[in-house]
Amino acid sequence: MKALIALEDGRLFEGRAFAGSGETEGEIVFNTSMTGYQEILTDPSYKGQIVTLTYPLVGNYGVTPEDDESEGVHVQAFVVREYEDAYSNWRARASLRDYLEAHGVLGVEQVDTRAITRHIRRAGAMRAVVSTVDLDPGSLVAKARRSPGLEGRDLVREVTCRRPYEWHGGRAVEPGGAGREEGLTVAVLDCGLKRNQLRLLEARGCRPRVFPAGTPPEDLLAAEPDGIFVSNGPGDPAALTGVVRTVRALLGRRPVFGICLGHQILGQALGGRTYKLKFGHRGGNQPVKNLRTGRVEITSQNHGFAVDADSLPAEVEVTHVNLNDQTVEGIRHPSLAAFSVQYHPENAPGPHDAEYLFDDFVALMREVPKG
Template sequence: MKACIALEDGTVFEGVSFTGRGETTGEIVFNTGMSGYQELLSDPSYKGQIVAMTYPLIGNYGINEEDMESGRVQVEAFIAREYCPFPSNYRSTGTLAELLQKYGVLGIEGVDTRALTRHIRTVGAMKGIVSTEDLDHASLVAKAKKSPGLVGRDLVREVTCPEPYVWTDRGPQPGTAFAGATPGPYKVVAIDYGLKYNQLRLLAERGCQVQVVPCHTDADTILGLNPDGIFLSNGPGDPAGIPGVIDTIRALLGKKPIFGICLGNQLLGLAYGGKTYKLKFGHRGINQPVKDLTTGKVEITSQNHGFCLDMATLDPTEVELTHINLNDDSVEGIRHRRFPAFSVQYHPENAPGPHDAIYLFDRFVDAMK
């Protein structure tokens, strides 16, 4: 079934749908990972985005329940050069097309993803539309221009958990006050801005009972759970477009150790009084080089973000730069000089990606001891 991809600047690409009919809008971005498409698809940080894979063959190892990083597919649409309909892997329980169809998400193949990626790298990530229903180029470009985009938009409310839950050996279970959580000496409250399950798995492996709360939970409620530490998760969209959460984080500073990842890093920076800005085409992949300025070591990291902290807007007497991106020198990690709070812009929990930065979870546990 023929499909068209139109960008707001008037550029149009053609392909075919391998999941059926449909039409959707979103910010069109690219991911450079050679594998990990299922974890990517289920990462809530991709809410509001149409993702194109730079690796040309996608779907060859199928899908399975264990590799889901949230309760559903989160991307708006998925673009590949070539889709493999006959996967071969001992863990596979189904096809990529079946997963996308289950959640009503368009999958498009036959697209010149190299040309699409080069265009986004040159011009920047932008609003777009994917459709099998409307193939008129002018009509699609007009729709793309009218779509909402990401700047100033609160996407976190669309992906956060509706009710609190605890993390157990069987996965998420409804509950509060750590009742039934995986046993351990440390109690962690994780604020869900769009978290990935592997973050909770890694905390549990380190002896943490984990209580997950929705993004709108206030500071008094969080502190009333008497945690040993507070975890700020990743999530989608513009950190400046999420009302209320900055005040909550400010009220938590200095009360308990805080560890933030990705959007959690940006929100901590805003709570410190800093500002964020939109990157030209973002960092999305599993091969981003980051230098830890506190140790001098270089890590290869998994990343997925389109916004970044502006270090020039943070007070250097209060906030220390701890990590930088070696491709563009952007901020990849900060820590507060007075409060026990630190954060990184990348995804140390991998899933998918390298394990170079798992030590950060150990650093969080050490802060709680």
């Protein structure tokens, strides 16, 4: 079935649907990872986005339930150069086609993904529409221009959990049902978190207690946590004024660790501002320099916004920078026991260079008494 991709600037790309049919809109972006398509699909940070993979062959290892990073698929559509339906993987339980169709997500192949990537790198990420039902170029371009985009949108409310839960033994359980009280309790503010963040906290002896993003600070403190973890998530960080107020109210009362959107939220809570990047950082090969150690880390990233270094108060230390464009990749406030990184140290998919940050968070919780 023929599919047409129309960008708001009038650029068109043709392909054919390998999964599903219909029409969807979103911001079109590209990801440079060579593997990990299932983790990308189930990353809530991709809500509202049409994801194009630069790696040319996709689907050859199928999908595995254990590799899901959340409950569902969050991308608006999935665009690849070539789809392989005959997967080979002893862990796989289904094909990528069946997986996308089960979640009602449109998959498109035989697209010049290199041309899309080059165009976005020059012109910037932009609104787009993908359709198998309306193949009129003028109609689709008009729809793309009318679509809302990401700026100013609070998408966290669409992906956060609806009620609190605990993470124990690699799965979600009812509050109080974890069957253990030992270890550090971490209040996790779910802005669209990935499961591997919970897995890595639990592997370090922590007891993650997950709360919806709209939870008031007093309710988080009522859980008597040793620390606050602010997760990744989708949309414009500047639209999350309520979550920013919550994190600001918690500063100095518990150690705080933020990842990706959580980093942008912490930056705003400390007095900084965020801005939209031209085409964002998405992939598993982003070089980041740790300014405190001088070491370079290869990181997994997925973000279209960044913290403005010049807007941060003098007492906030920039700890990491992106070596491609010098954007802020990490901050720290020493007296408030708060730190964050823009990239994804939990990998899934991606390199493991930055897992030490979870160890740093545990050490900080052990050092700082509950205030």
